[in-house]
Amino acid sequence: SQQGEEDPQALSIQEGENATMNCSYKTSINNLQWYRQNSGRGLVHLILIRSNEREKHSGRLRVTLDTSKKSSSLLITASRAADTASYFCATDAWGNNDMRFGAGTRLTVKP
């Protein structure tokens, strides 16, 4: 069963704008990760944030984690057409080796 839910399901923006995607989950987690997937191909790891961290940056990506609300957000700044993809959050819990994925947000960046 899927752990998280991404919101919105689909997002369409113009190149240069910022894109924000949200992820909510149900149970306590150890880590939360964001992945990108292009056109039904393999997933590319973007960023991992641990449960004791609140914010993390990687290039144009900014991830926040609020464990009290069981939610995370992914911000992509100055978006490019190449950022067009599906974005998934995935969580893992203490003592569990499986990752639970949400259904993803489909981001379209128009040139």
Add this chain to the structure above:
Amino acid sequence: DAGVTQSPTHLIKTRGQQVTLRCSPKSGHDTVSWYQQALGQGPQFIFQYYEEEERQRGNFPDRFSGHQFPNYSSELNVNALLLGDSALYLCASSSLRTEYEQYFGPGTRLTVT
């Protein structure tokens, strides 16, 4: 440094048949996980292998089985295929050092007719 590789890329099978998918982990990784991704959905965890043993299993029937070899590569076997088994099958590798950071292969697209 080769990443995670999977074979074949695409596969078409008939209901009732059996299929074997293969995965080679990223160099230095010793743990392999398998996921099933239906169209428009997120990946669903099937199972994970470490030291040639199934370490954890998701909510999949026994028709789904796997194996890990001494060189850490892995196979996913599915017996008695159903139409609903049509999906993208993803393999991910990791190590104790990277622990929860999993690296995914390009996937095998299985179509059951």
